[in-house]
Amino acid sequence: MSDKRLPPALAGAVAERVRPEQLGAAAARLSAGYRANLPSRAAVPDAAGAAAYAASRMPATYAAVTAVFDRLVAARPDFAPSSILDLGAGPGTASWAAAALWPELASLTMVEASADFRALAVDLAQAGAAVLRDADVRQGDIARPASLPEGPFDLGIVAYALTELDLAAAEALVAWLVGRAGRVVIVEPGTPRDHDRLMVVRQAALTAGARILAPCPHAGACPLPSGDWCHTSVRVERSRAHMRLKGGTVPFEDERYAYLVLETGAGAESESGGRILRPPRVSKHEIAFSLCHADGPTREARVPSRDRRAFKTASKLDWGDFLPDGG
Ligand SMILES: C[S@@+](CC[C@H](N)C(=O)[O-])C[C@H]1O[C@@H](n2cnc3c(N)ncnc32)[C@H](O)[C@@H]1O
Numbered sequence: 001m002s003d004k005r006l007p008p009a010l011a012g013a014v015a016e017r018v019r020p021e022q023l024g025a026a027a028a029r030l031s032a033g034y035r036a037n038l039p040s041r042a043a044v045p046d047a048a049g050a051a052a053y054a055a056s057r058m059p060a061t062y063a064a065v066t067a068v069f070d071r072l073v074a075a076r077p078d079f080a081p082s083s084i085l086d087l088g089a090g091p092g093t094a095s096w097a098a099a100a101l102w103p104e105l106a107s108l109t110m111v112e113a114s115a116d117f118r119a120l121a122v123d124l125a126q127a128g129a130a131v132l133r134d135a136d137v138r139q140g141d142i143a144r145p146a147s148l149p150e151g152p153f154d155l156g157i158v159a160y161a162l163t164e165l166d167l168a169a170a171e172a173l174v175a176w177l178v179g180r181a182g183r184v185v186i187v188e189p190g191t192p193r194d195h196d197r198l199m200v201v202r203q204a205a206l207t208a209g210a211r212i213l214a215p216c217p218h219a220g221a222c223p224l225p226s227g228d229w230c231h232t233s234v235r236v237e238r239s240r241a242h243m244r245l246k247g248g249t250v251p252f253e254d255e256r257y258a259y260l261v262l263e264t265g266a267g268a269e270s271e272s273g274g275r276i277l278r279p280p281r282v283s284k285h286e287i288a289f290s291l292c293h294a295d296g297p298t299r300e301a302r303v304p305s306r307d308r309r310a311f312k313t314a315s316k317l318d319w320g321d322f323l324p325d326g327g
Contacts, residue, residue, distance in 0.1 A: 002070055002101055004063035004234055010096050013127035014058065015241075017120075018051040026052035037193075039164040040090070040114060050116040054091045054124070060236045060255035061090075061187070065097045065159050067234045067320075068187050068259045071214040073101070074322065075261065075270070076183070081154035085181060086110045087142045087173070088161025092121035094187075095135060096128060098155070105131050109149055111140035143169040145176035156181030163188050167197055171204035178208040178264050190231030190256030198258050210262040215275045215320065217294040224298065230277065231258045232320030270294075273324035274301065276317060287314045289323055 006014070026048040033043025034057075044053050072079060080102055086095045089110035099105055108131055112118045118137050125132040140148055142158070143165050156177040162170040177184050186201070188194040199222050202212070206219055215230060216222070224230060233254045243251065274291030277298065281288040289301045301323060303314040317323060 002066050002073075004066050005237060006059055006062055007096065007100050007128075009127045010062075010124060011059075013124045014054045017123065018055045023048065023052045023055055027056045030056065040117070044114065044116070047116045047119070050091065050114065050120045053117075054120060056242070058091060058093050059238075059242065060234075060253060061093045061160050062097055063234045063236045064255050064257040064259075065094045065157070065185070065187050066101070067232075068185055068214075068257070068261060069097060069101050071259070071320075072183060072185060072261045075213040076263070076267075079183065080104045081183070083107045083151075083153045084109070084155045084157065085149065085151060085153040085177075087148070087156065087158045087177070088112065088164070089121060089137070090114075090117050090160075091124055092132070092135070092137070094157045094159040094185075095121075095132060096124075098157070099129050099132050103129075108132065108135040109153070110135055110137045111142060111148060112137065113139065113141060115139070142173055145173055148176070151180035153181045154183065156184045157186075159185075159187040160189065162186060162197070162201060163194050167200055170197065170201050174201050175204050175208040178205050178210045178262065182264055183213075184210065184260070184262040184264070186260045186262075188258045190229075190233065190258045192227070192229045195229035195231060195258050198260060202260055205260065205262050210264050211267055211270075213261040213263050213270065214322070215259065215261075215292070217270070217273060217275055217292060217322070218296055220296050223292060223296060224277075229258070230292070231256050233257070271322070271324050273322055274299065276319055276321050276323060279319045280314075280317065282315070287311065287317075289314075289317070291323060294325075 030043050030052045089112045095108045121137050233256045236253050238251050272294045274293040277290045287303045293299050303310050305311045
């Protein structure tokens with residue numbers, strides 16, 4: 001499991017450039033805008049808004065992206081990307097998370113519409129590793145894939161950005177990315193709306209020839225009934241300043257996210273088993289899991305405490321983890 005906290009160099013760079021106590025209004029506008037499903041160009045209209053995003057949202061989106069990278073690594077432990085394309089990069093969140101996880105990374109290309117976000121991404125990157133300092137941070141419209149860098153890339157990332165596109169544009173972008181990146185990571189807010197949209201995008205990726213590494217253990221239709229949605233959660237520590245900025249009363253927040261990890265080209269067979277759909281239910285007698293299973297339908301799995309070895313293994317598993325058959 002990777003560290004989900006902002007690297008100290010990034011946290012320090014954000015704290016130096018952004019004084020949370022001066023950001024109240026921009027942070028409130030940003031939260032209200034995102035809650036109302038406004039795109040960043042409306043919720044983050046200026047440099048103060050971009051700074052507010054770095055101070056208030058970046059710790060959570062960094063944690064979610066890192067958690068999804070962990071899923072990719074769990075499925076493909078030898079994967080070590082050399083080139084990454086980060087689409088809708090904002091202040092460079094996913095690029096920082098990738099640089100922390102894969103020291104072999106040699107080239108980063110960030111595409112971002114907003115000049116304020118691009119300026120902040122370039123500025124923050126000066127506190128990072130050479131690959132971040134040398135990153136190609138460029139203006140571009142991810143709703144027009146024909147205008148994007150051609151690649152190929154080892155990894156393509158779209159974090160919290162598909163949600164801002166028309167659904168047809170999101171489908172087209174992911175189909176385009178599947179043709180140019182060996183692996184693709186998509187992270188979205190963990191809401192019913194974004195789950196529904198992600199299932200449409202998932203189909204576009206499958207049609208374009210991708211395989212799903214996570215979370216789905218199969219390529220069939222999503223078995224969840226209407227009204228239910230596949231998502232998971234990562235806990236993010238909050239500093240005092242962050243608590244003040246977000247008006248929180250506890251020193252953490254739980255970031256709910258939905259995601260897809262895709263693979264293109266030839267790849268190894270995936271392990272058979274099920275994805276844990278909800279927090280496991282633990283009692284003295286057993287651990288019960290709701291699973292989305294490789295065979296298609298969702299199902300319950302119970303591990304009795306009398307089966308000590310299996311119970312010990314199962315007690316380490318959490319919401320969003322993969323439970324192999326017989327595991
Ligand atoms: C919610 S932010 C996410 C930023 C970053 N990826 C993260 O996870 O923290 C969404 C980003 O997508 C960018 N974006 C939205 N639509 C875009 C478009 N059509 N072309 C390029 N960037 C876009 C926004 O400007 C914003 O920076």
